[in-house]
Amino acid sequence: MLREDGFGSGSTRDRAVDGATVNGDAPLTNGNPPIRIGVYVCHCGTNIARTVDVEQVTEKAGELPNVTVARDYKYMCSDPGQEMIKEDIEELGLNRIVVASCSPNLHEETFRGATAAGGLNPFFFQMVNIREHASWVHEDRESATEKAIDLVRAAVQRVRHHRALETRRVPIRPEVLVVGGGIAGITAALTLAHAGKHVYLVEREASIGGHMAQFDKTFPTLDCAACILTPKMTQVKAHPNITLMTMTDVVKVEGFVGSYEVTVKHRPRYIDVSLCVGCQQCIDACVYKRGKFEDEFDVGLSKRKPIYLPNAQAVPQVVLIDPEQCIQFSSGKCKQTCLEACDRDAILFDQEERVETLEVGAIIMATGFQTFDARRSPHYGYGIYPNVYTALEVERLVNASGPTGGEVVLRDGEKPTSVGIVHCVGSRDQKTNPWCSKVCCMYSLKLAHLIKEKTDAEVYNFYIDIRTPGKGFEEFYQRVAAEGTHLIRGKVASVYQQADGDGELLVDVEDTLAGMVRRIPVDMLILAVGLEPRADAEEVRRTFNITCSGDGWFMERHPKLAPVETFTDGVYLAGCCQGPKDIPETVAQAGAAAGQALALIDRAYIELEPNTAHVIAEDCSGCKTCIPLCPYQAILHDDAENRAEINEVLCKGCGVCVAACPSGSIVQNLFEDMEIYEEIEGVLAYA
Amino acid sequence: MKKLAYYPGCSLKGTGRAYDESLRAVFEVLGEPLEELDDWNCCGATSYMSIDKREAYALASRNLALAEREKADLLTPCNACYLVLEKTRRHLADSAEMGHRVRRALDAVGLSYEGDVRIRHPLEVLTRDVGEERIKEAVKEPLKGLKVAPYYGCQIVRPYATFDDQYHPQTMDRLLKATGAKVVPYPFKTRCCGASQTGTLPEVGLHLVYRLLNEAEARGADVLAVICPLCQFNLDAYQSQVRREYDLEPIPILYFSQILGLALGIPAKKLGIDRCVVSANRVLERRAAHAA
Numbered sequence: 001m002l003r004e005d006g007f008g009s010g011s012t013r014d015r016a017v018d019g020a021t022v023n024g025d026a027p028l029t030n031g032n033p034p035i036r037i038g039v040y041v042c043h044c045g046t047n048i049a050r051t052v053d054v055e056q057v058t059e060k061a062g063e064l065p066n067v068t069v070a071r072d073y074k075y076m077c078s079d080p081g082q083e084m085i086k087e088d089i090e091e092l093g094l095n096r097i098v099v100a101s102c103s104p105n106l107h108e109e110t111f112r113g114a115t116a117a118g119g120l121n122p123f124f125f126q127m128v129n130i131r132e133h134a135s136w137v138h139e140d141r142e143s144a145t146e147k148a149i150d151l152v153r154a155a156v157q158r159v160r161h162h163r164a165l166e167t168r169r170v171p172i173r174p175e176v177l178v179v180g181g182g183i184a185g186i187t188a189a190l191t192l193a194h195a196g197k198h199v200y201l202v203e204r205e206a207s208i209g210g211h212m213a214q215f216d217k218t219f220p221t222l223d224c225a226a227c228i229l230t231p232k233m234t235q236v237k238a239h240p241n242i243t244l245m246t247m248t249d250v251v252k253v254e255g256f257v258g259s260y261e262v263t264v265k266h267r268p269r270y271i272d273v274s275l276c277v278g279c280q281q282c283i284d285a286c287v288y289k290r291g292k293f294e295d296e297f298d299v300g301l302s303k304r305k306p307i308y309l310p311n312a313q314a315v316p317q318v319v320l321i322d323p324e325q326c327i328q329f330s331s332g333k334c335k336q337t338c339l340e341a342c343d344r345d346a347i348l349f350d351q352e353e354r355v356e357t358l359e360v361g362a363i364i365m366a367t368g369f370q371t372f373d374a375r376r377s378p379h380y381g382y383g384i385y386p387n388v389y390t391a392l393e394v395e396r397l398v399n400a401s402g403p404t405g406g407e408v409v410l411r412d413g414e415k416p417t418s419v420g421i422v423h424c425v426g427s428r429d430q431k432t433n434p435w436c437s438k439v440c441c442m443y444s445l446k447l448a449h450l451i452k453e454k455t456d457a458e459v460y461n462f463y464i465d466i467r468t469p470g471k472g473f474e475e476f477y478q479r480v481a482a483e484g485t486h487l488i489r490g491k492v493a494s495v496y497q498q499a500d501g502d503g504e505l506l507v508d509v510e511d512t513l514a515g516m517v518r519r520i521p522v523d524m525l526i527l528a529v530g531l532e533p534r535a536d537a538e539e540v541r542r543t544f545n546i547t548c549s550g551d552g553w554f555m556e557r558h559p560k561l562a563p564v565e566t567f568t569d570g571v572y573l574a575g576c577c578q579g580p581k582d583i584p585e586t587v588a589q590a591g592a593a594a595g596q597a598l599a600l601i602d603r604a605y606i607e608l609e610p611n612t613a614h615v616i617a618e619d620c621s622g623c624k625t626c627i628p629l630c631p632y633q634a635i636l637h638d639d640a641e642n643r644a645e646i647n648e649v650l651c652k653g654c655g656v657c658v659a660a661c662p663s664g665s666i667v668q669n670l671f672e673d674m675e676i677y678e679e680i681e682g683v684l685a686y687a
Numbered sequence: 688m689k690k691l692a693y694y695p696g697c698s699l700k701g702t703g704r705a706y707d708e709s710l711r712a713v714f715e716v717l718g719e720p721l722e723e724l725d726d727w728n729c730c731g732a733t734s735y736m737s738i739d740k741r742e743a744y745a746l747a748s749r750n751l752a753l754a755e756r757e758k759a760d761l762l763t764p765c766n767a768c769y770l771v772l773e774k775t776r777r778h779l780a781d782s783a784e785m786g787h788r789v790r791r792a793l794d795a796v797g798l799s800y801e802g803d804v805r806i807r808h809p810l811e812v813l814t815r816d817v818g819e820e821r822i823k824e825a826v827k828e829p830l831k832g833l834k835v836a837p838y839y840g841c842q843i844v845r846p847y848a849t850f851d852d853q854y855h856p857q858t859m860d861r862l863l864k865a866t867g868a869k870v871v872p873y874p875f876k877t878r879c880c881g882a883s884q885t886g887t888l889p890e891v892g893l894h895l896v897y898r899l900l901n902e903a904e905a906r907g908a909d910v911l912a913v914i915c916p917l918c919q920f921n922l923d924a925y926q927s928q929v930r931r932e933y934d935l936e937p938i939p940i941l942y943f944s945q946i947l948g949l950a951l952g953i954p955a956k957k958l959g960i961d962r963c964v965v966s967a968n969r970v971l972e973r974r975a976a977h978a979a
Contacts, residue, residue, distance in 0.1 A: 379854035494854075496874030499905035 089118030182210020184575025372426025705959025
């Protein structure tokens with residue numbers, strides 16, 4: 001029976017046969033109405049249709065047993081697409097739905113919703129992924145189409161055995177964990193705290209503030225970074241809804257959306273944080289008369305003692321001891337002058353690492369970035385010639401609270417008279433990182449402006465393209481150009497120090513606008529190093545069970561429509577851990593992540609998949625094989641009845657017990673034997 | 688260390704004979720005498736590759752097949768041979784189609800190649816397998832006070848940097864330091880020597896040679912150390928022509944293996960030092976002065 005009602009556009013074609021009794025199939029469920037399946041094949045624009053012949057898939061689906069109707073449509077996820085399913089259920093009396101489209105990660109919920117809207121139990125639905133599993137990964141149209149048909153047949157056979165199931169509701173904890181205390185983490189934490197939620201802000205360094213705290217001015221407005229950041233840092237410390245944990249690492253994450261159990265490890269700072277007031281008398285009293293070790297905050301441009309304050313604006317304003325450097329730790333024979341100097345007895349040489357478990361409903365990742373290691377591009381001379389600097393080092397030099405008090409001077413104390421800035425160091429480079437780091441053009445122009453202002457040096461910017469897509473960015477570029485900064489369009493080929501030039505550097509560069517190769521002498525060369533994922537991003541990703549894109553940035557759930565969500569429910573992304581961003585963008589994304597977390601926890605409960613396992617009491621022999629295997633301690637032994645019992649609230653649906661049960665008496669919803677066998681048979685049946 | 692089959696290539700039998708002589712002498716003294724690959728043939732150099740890729744790969748792969756039969760890796764001192772053989776090795780591993788064609792060609796002469804041969808350079812073998820410590824121990828006449836500019840040329844680091852940094856190679860620097868010599872900073876260590884342009888476009892080629900010589904002079908080098916027979920030839924044989932146009936002091940151009948050999952106490956004659964066009968007497972005098 002061919003239906004001819006069309007859904008307006010004419011792009012919908014019926015290939016349907018009333019399949020309830022096709023091939024003389026007997027109804028599958030005794031006494032229940034016959035199985036009537038609707039199959040919907042999506043074009044996904046051209047994403048699927050380009051490689052898979054969706055019309056042929058639809059035609060073949062229409063010929064399968066129990067299939068009442070099979071249609072293809074441009075966008076099944078659209079309103080008309082969903083409406084089509086709903087109407088077919090009502091008008092054709094469908095009782096099973098199969099949609100062949102994209103990943104269930106993206107639209108399983110959508111189509112379950114459409115199934116329910118038509119009046120069916122949402123679990124009478126099965127999704128087939130012919131995009132990620134067929135059209136996107138194959139080039140040959142014929143075999144991709146064949147594969148799609150096989151997958152659809154598997155789903156059709158499987159869905160016949162689906163049963164009506166109910167979702168489970170579990171409460172959501174209202175606390176949120178924010179990982180990383182840079183401007184992204186600070187913004188997210190404050191937003192949630194202002195909304196009355198309790199936030200655990202975990203930072204691995206000794207102070208919050210992140211990279212932004214190291215910067216001098218921010219582009220394009222030239223606001224002082226510290227002036228706008230420091231108040232936020234102190235707000236974090238003072239907010240009653242925020243528990244700030246510095247020098248803390250997340251070591252384990254268990255549980256699921258709504259109730260995560262997070263194990264954190266507090267590394268000792270050898271200071272009682274509740275007693276220290278940051279008076280720094282201990283630092284003055286240290287047996288080291290002056291700084292001996294590279295100061296991390298000043299990127300090695302100044303020296304500090306083994307006991308130190310992370311930086312002048314540090315939050316918490318508490319010192320710490322580096323046990324690798326402190327004499328007391330290496331020899332045990334220090335005079336301990338710091339101990340005497342501290343009138344609050346805050347120094348604790350025997351402080352130990354402490355482990356704590358936090359219970360939260362949602363997690364926001366704000367772990368940031370690292371700058372490209374300029375030594376990986378040795379032709380720019382970093383680490384070889386002393387007057388080659390990274391941009392982060394120069395941020396500290398131009399900063400009034402930096403190692404030179406804001407004076408731009410070379411390592412020998414001289415003011416530079418000519419300065420080169422090399423753009424795209426470690427960015428847009430097939431040998432290192434292929435991506436554009438987004439912020440370097442603007443910060444290079446900013447540094448050009450600041451250096452010109454402070455030294456009156458000639459400043460040369462060597463760029464590939466100037467990228468200024470942001471509010472006021474292009475205007476800033478025009479301003480810096482008008483100030484007389486030289487803008488040379490071309491890649492720097494090599495940098496070397498003159499044989500008799502007093503440390504003067506020669507920059508060989510192609511000037512593509514002048515059509516010539518130039519050799520430009522400079523006293524100081526600044527490398528605009530790009531942004532890259534942190535070295536331990538892969539490890540962190542595993543801990544939080546989220547995904548990374550191929551280049552190592554944490555991956556959002558959808559590049560356009562779910563930019564702060566991840567594929568793990570309840571885990572959100574903020575800031576540069578997801579990709580290079582400037583400060584306004586980071587703040588906006590952090591706000592969005594906090595908003596998403598709020599939307600989740602304010603719902604107060606979450607519906608979970610009913611994919612739990614249960615014991616068929618009369619088949620269970622009480623052998624207890626399953627009990628020690630369950631990773632969630634969800635199985636108990638009922639001694640009176642001598643059989644296993646599964647607590648469905650604790651069960652996560654991993655299926656281990658089902659596979660292990662010697663008598664086959666454990667059944668898992670959505671993965672029942674018949675469902676799986678039929679699916680296998682369907683995919684293997686070469687038609 | 689896997690067995691090494693020494694592949695001198697044509698230059699080391701002709702203009703670069705001093706390279707061959709000094710390498711053999713140095714490896715002998717270090718207790719790893721070189722065994723030449725039996726019946727090796729021309730690598731095809733860069734020119735054949737641009738005329739017919741298939742034939743060029745087949746020609747070069749014959750040497751890989753011969754080495755594989757010996758269960759050996761190829762030791763290839765000439766930069767051009769090194770690049771061509773390495774390129775062939777990679778291409779056969781990556782391209783199934785070319786691999787098939789080449790296998791058929793090899794099959795016709797009763798040879799086969801499964802991909803089990805590495806192309807190795809003396810700089811790599813001496814720094815990694817032999818090691819600077821063993822070399823330092825073997826040094827009999829340290830070259831104290833000799834200032835050397837290390838010049839690597841292009842083909843050993845581009846496009847493949849297999850054992851050293853592409854822009855800032857260090858292996859020769861380390862070997863020269865092991866002899867007790869002072870290695871001067873030489874920022875042009877991987878720049879172009881002019882290659883065949885010294886002959887075809889002299890105004891371009893000779894200027895490139897000039898730049899290298901001039902920089903070595905500006906750095907106060909007594910000698911330029913090289914690893915490629917073509918670099919050596921350009922810098923040495925064209926030097927008088929360059930000096931006619933530019934104001935430069937003569938500077939000897941020696942293979943790194945010759946300098947290493949001198950430090951190991953090998954007689955200059957055995958190292959082919961007298962084959963240089965620009966006299967290397969100032970290097971020998973320094974050694975003599977030190978010995979005295």
